Amino acid sequence: MLHRSWRRVALATAGLLAVSLVGCSEEPTESTDLTENRAGAMAEYGVGDQFTATEPLSFSVLYNNHPNYPLKNDWLFWSELTKRTNVTLEPVAVPLSDYEQKRSLLIGAGDAPLIIPKTYHPAENAFVSSGAILPVSDYLDLMPHLKDKIEKWHFHPELDSLRQSDGKFYLLPGMEEKPTQDYSLVMRTDILDELGLAVPKTWDEVYAALKAMKAKYPDTYPFSDRWGKPTPGGALLNFLGASFGTNAGWNYQHTTWVPAEKKFVYTGASEQYRQMLAYLNKLVAEGLMDPESFTQTDDAARQKLANGKSFVISGNAQTLVNEYRPDLARTNPAAKLVKIPLPVGPAGEINPAPRTSSGGIMISTKARESKNFVAMMQFIDWLWYSDAGQEFSRWGVEGTTFARDGSGKRGLTGDVDVVGLNPKGSKHLQKDFGFYNGVFAYGGNLELVQSFFSPEEMEFQQVMNARTPIAVPPPYPLTDEEREQVALWETPLKDHVTQNTLTFILGQRPLTEWDAYVTELKSKNLDAYMQLVDKAYDRFQKENG
Template sequence: MIPLTRRHLLTAAGAAAVAGLAGCGDDEPDAKEGLDGKRAGAMDAFKVGDQFKATEPLTFSIMMLSNQTYPYKADWPFLTELTRRTNVSLEATAVPGSDYNQKRSVMVSAGNAPFIIPKTYHPDEEAFIAGGAILPVSDYVDLMPNYSDKLARWNLQPNVDGFKAENGKYYLLPGLHENVWQDYSLAVRTDIMDKLGLTAPQTWDDLANVLREMKKAYPDRYPLSDRWSTPPQPGGNNLINLVGTAYGARAGWGWTPAVWDAAAGRFVYSGAMDQYRQMLEYLNKLVTEGLVDPESFTQTDDNARQKFAAGKSFVMSCNAQTLVNEARKDIAKIPGATVAKMILPTGPMGATLPGYNRLENGIMISKKAAESKNFVAMMQFIDWVWYSDAGQLFSKWGIEGQTYSGSIEDGTFKLDPGVKWAGLNPDAPKGLQVDYGYSNGVFSYGGSTKLLSTQFSDEEKAFQAEMNKRKAQPVPPPAPLSAEEREQVTLWDSALKDHVFQNTLRFILGQRPLGEWDAYVKELEGKNSTKYLDIVNKAYERYKKAHG
């Protein structure tokens, strides 16, 4: 997954601040209808592990995000082989990524969207519930044995419950991960670490000490100068997200205003939590001591990379792909320079990871699809492509003997040397995505930890092995709002978020003293943070009473 895609996911998770808690009114009728006359082309007995193949040639319409890195091609081998295996052809409405959300909104609202609407990030689906344009997909998961099996075996129902509307149904089929997957961390110049005799930091306090030693040796430089802060989002970048998570606050990319406080049994406002203040104190200390470049929170990625490439900084945010494709290439001209992905430091939350990132973007189903005589076959097709082990392996890597060899079960999997993907086989003549259409973000996401590990180098596998030792934090309970409540909190949310983000940056940079924290919290209350939480907590109590 390219960094921008992951950033979108994290930003969408943060945007769930308001709409992620939202739902529809109590008066929505049961969306499930009888399936008589809608089984044409479906398999009579479709179960986990079966290869889905329609009993007659079928065509389903689909909205297709055309990624700028690998633009949609109707003749991709992926699509040809998909038809051969399933007897299903896809009629694609291809839309560039920059226009995707807007085009999707227009088409769904007008009632002329394709049957299958993938690449939808929760809570985007909730804008279409009241109008009745999309199906409550939770009514039809009994038609999807692979989805249902993974939901149960991987204990993901609590996660999916967070997608539910006030009526107890959900309208988006999410991508499912077997385990929490932590990709983002910090890249560190390991040659500098070795030169200074420094050991890998275990905690964020350890990292501060590492940065102090680097500053002593190179007083004219900022040891950490970060990226992923644009488009300008004061208070909303990756570093703030990582530190916030370690302290137990939702911040930066991971921002969401309402955070579940298990001890109190209620939702609290993230930007007013003591944990949020502790995060700010830590980051402010790093900036005040000259350990973090103040421009880290506003500069472009290019500026951050140029500083790293010139040896003006030694630490910068990264993920598995940018480590290989960017950071290592950026420092190639520095004699003896080496860089590695740091095991993510821990903080007051201990060796844990957020449990909410086990779900990916997912699929909405147009209400019109339920009127089709091929509806059951379509749901079986979706279940095989997006949720079966075989479908996920095919969508990600293609055909054994053509684009890969070996098995993911015994660890012998290997991408064909003539095919490149991300950091694998970077000099190969053909691209898995561009030339074949596999590992396409429209189809390929989620899956088992073994499948996920096939995209990793040995170095990244070692990183993931350490991350997998950590315990996933529990996900918050559902608190879906009514349409009227959602409209009300939406009016408050923008001003609240702007105030949090602006002051996050001011506190970190020392432009506002942390001694004014109490005054800042009062300012949030003046912008209706308390009323916001009252609505959310009433929604939680109402849902709990109605659905348990």
């Protein structure tokens, strides 16, 4: 799996949520005169066509520079992309750790590149009222591959989730045909075998397994977690929260849609959130979970796992193969680690992954005035949304980085490795060639997304794919005035939730004070916040439903 930005879900603000809205109209047809903006564009460009500019073009792109594969100007990705499209990309490199801040500064100063990828909704909300980014929904007719996938994959609910109060959306979505859940618990199955326990299927069974581990190894904290910075419990609260029917950790959002009640609740004050905190509090109070889990460094958590001080940790496909197993192999070669299917909680057997989990692309308003605007939109459509462009971004060049067997299945060439699929390879698909790069390898059909999965990961995904995709909540697009108002409320509210989330989990504040805590949130304008959300929701329903 691509290692998705761990900070993305900290972006949640009062804006639009993912949505399932049947009654929304078709996308607006681009009707603005583009006669002066077609230089370099293909006169005939449709689904299945290779985009090739009719003259050499170059476009600036904001580049999220990942430390695992730092930018190289001589990557095959760049030269082959130019060879195929007649387009040269000019990357404006920004470190992964500073990407969101630097992006905001560049946009605010009017210096943003034309193409701004790796943007996770609702981050675009902050740039709409200034006019700095383009209402991309006006220009979908220039993007046949994107339009084709919207129809084939029934993607209208996700698009509705992006709409602003003007009915338009300003973010081209990353699109996956099916949801792909990556994060879950990684457990020492050799310890489970030793205790005569099966792999837990529910969070109650996880508790029972941790209890048995603690009884056998009283000097350990069976569960010691990572990804606690900058968001305490970032990954764990994300997928545990989904199991309890709420939004937490990396995915904290101020509101949660409760389908059974057909209403929004304030997340940090909801009963679902309280039940999640009570579960974790029980783990910490009984010595089953390391209280340092929410503040320690990732390296400290990995070291405890490697040294047998813990047996359970949050993880994903890459960390399991690239970090945890090599760590343990050096200290305990007999140990066995498995990423277990996401345990089931009160929300039932759901797959909580959104189909837009790979983020999206903003377009600078400056691009609209360029004589090459149509060509740029065609290029974006090919690279990010065509089957051929998506395969190129992930796999590279056939015969150089990958080959097909008799059945057409792709495989890395003998000397190329990535995610441990070809450990004898001396060259790395990301580091040495620039492919499978999170800036460009967005989404795709199920076969393509899963094409790098090991047989073990495929088993995990088959379990998750059999579950019900999480319901996509309805939108409540805010007006500029409303957004300015909630911006004053959001930070104090979220800070109070974050602080108390940690103190409740660690037992520094007893859960008997939950009602007092909710009262404190109300003093920070919780009720006014929810009244505004409900008003915006009702308005959108009346205008579009």
